[in-house]
Amino acid sequence: MRPPTEPESYLAKTFVVSENVFDFGPLLIGKDPEKREEEEVKKVNGTFFQITNNGKYDLEASFVLKSTLPNDEGGPADKSPFIIEPAEAKLKVDETLNLQVFAFPDAA
Numbered sequence: 001m002r003p004p005t006e007p008e009s010y011l012a013k014t015f016v017v018s019e020n021v022f023d024f025g026p027l028l029i030g031k032d033p034e035k036r037e038e039e040e041v042k043k044v045n046g047t048f049f050q051i052t053n054n055g056k057y058d059l060e061a062s063f064v065l066k067s068t069l070p071n072d073e074g075g076p077a078d079k080s081p082f083i084i085e086p087a088e089a090k091l092k093v094d095e096t097l098n099l100q101v102f103a104f105p106d107a108a
Helices: 039-045
Strands: 014-016 021-023 046-052 059-062 082-085 088-091 096-103
Touching: 039 046, 039 096, 046 088, 088 096
Parallel strands: none
Antiparallel strands: 014 021, 046 096, 059 088, 082 096
């Protein structure tokens, strides 16, 4: 549960179960997504999600967020602030992938 008072209510890179959201925390508006390989940008605007194939068969997976879908497929009308890398992966049984997710907001 998110703490009810400031500044404790400002979270960074935390999944809030009660809200069913991942909170990146405060981010500066207007950073260049093309600079996402720079260490400082990775540290602030990016995070990793570990994806593990714990099934019995090799896996081919595609990763997408609803906000990154085209408008005609249920996505938003505006450009998504999120980038997922890699968008696709092949995982052998018990293999783990560090899926990078970046947030580059254009507006508050």
